[in-house]
Amino acid sequence: MEKSILIIQCKDQKGIVASVSDFLFKYNGNILEVDQHVDEEIGVFFMRAAWEQESFGLEKEDIRPVFENEVANKFQMKFDLYFNFPKPRMAIFVSKLSHCLFDILSRYYAGQFDVEIPLVISNHLDLKRVVTAFRIPFYHLPVDKFNKAAVENEQIALLKEYKVDFVVLARYMQILSGSFIQEFPNQVINIHHSFLPAFVGAKPYHAAYERGVKIIGATAHYVTEELDAGPIIEQEVARVRHHNSPSDLVQIGQDVEKVVLSKAIKYHLERKVLAYGNKTVIFY
Template identity: 45%
Template sequence: MKAVNMEDRLREFKESQKNRGRLLISCPDRPGIVAAVSKFLFQFGANILESNQYSTNPQGGTFFIRLEFECPDLAAKEAILKKRFEEVAKSFSMDWQMTAVQNVKRTAIFVSKELHCLRELLWEWQTGDLMTDIVMVVSNHEEARETVESFHIPFHYIPANREIREEAEAKQKQLLKEYDVDLIVLARYMQILTPSFVEAYERKIINIHHSFLPAFVGAKPYERAFQRGVKLIGATSHYVTNDLDEGPIIEQDTMRVDHKDQVQDLKKIGAKIERSVLTRAVKWHLADRIIVHENKTIIF
């Protein structure tokens, strides 16, 4: 029944958003950018519903803008819109991305033994607050199977460790291709990905790190935070790169702790932060609200 409800919800969303588009742009800042983009959309009968912009420096900096617009018969016009916009983009040296909102992104979740982030994502998805198509969950352990299959989502158990990493990733890549996945969410997936895997899905892998990066990079951050006697603990969600835990940061949060809190207390508090931080990061990505610039993010 839950699966049917989600299918109905996705159909309703796609129908309601069939003429809605999004445009993300970054380019060297100069006069006329907004005017040129607005004129272009007007020529196709589009109405701009939301516009957010930012410049690192009006004098020679980089300009960023996110537009959401309504365009009659967008599905029929999408290809020509993109082709014609190439002329505008070239004249302003733009990096750009245009998406149709009804093309809901297909998400795969990777998880190991700790399930709190997975459960949060599934709950948000079930209630309709995480608008994506969760097409599968992959795990190197069996702990998540019952939870995932109760949502009628395909669960794939693929053992993974340092010795068989490339073999495991070959199976994962095959599944990602079969399911036509747009986004990979590492919901406490406790394996390091190989460089070739990361490069194949650049800016399409979101991780949650159980530390307020750059503090306590790597393994066992709560144990090290306890030894250091920190008064704030946190979590960081970021895009995965081949620099361990140093990819562009999407979202962070913290909570206060004190001398009475032991390692297990820190982990329990940290799990709450991890759930909310990862969910916000995933929602922003799904809504095309993130532009990566160098090793930072601009989030509208």
């Protein structure tokens, strides 16, 4: 089904829900999902509405100007419109670790993700064969301390060439520069292998082992310039015990990582994530 999705963010005021509902009703919208949220602390209103496009009374290209004129301007709304057709385009960055990549490919194959994957980019060749079996182009761009900026430029060029909408770092073991991130604000999803804000930085499973925690976790977040500090999309945890070695923790954690990352992708794809400041509203 062709679906249109409207995402609104504005100062909280009375009458917003009524105005948006009236707009959708006026143009004969068959509403599929509506969710609202008010952040009381900062007085900001958030809304997400999805409706069937086929039976809607406005053509896709007319929705924006009409909504602006009839609703958005009055409330000084920031809003976005998304359509699930054509499908959004997602690039995956990987290094050598396969668990997150294979989980994404598995869901892609099974039709769980309403997405195109036009390419996978890796600094290693290891995962090429399996990616290729899923009929996805694989680009091998090795990174070292000298060529990092140049490689990022190549990556950005590829992302533009393939008209990529967002990027998933599926345990890509390189830190992206601020200038890369600015090209894709809140459009780069990373999976960090700890329950943030605990164990920021490298080797979080070893740090968790040293601290003797009984539960480990993983965190999917939008990448911002400050390392491991971007808006959190999803987190999940798993129980560990005293007999689990650091390498057990790595393995137990990988199961959590792949689940968390795939959930975050799903929320992002369905435009259920509204990021603001360092936080997210997730309308699941």
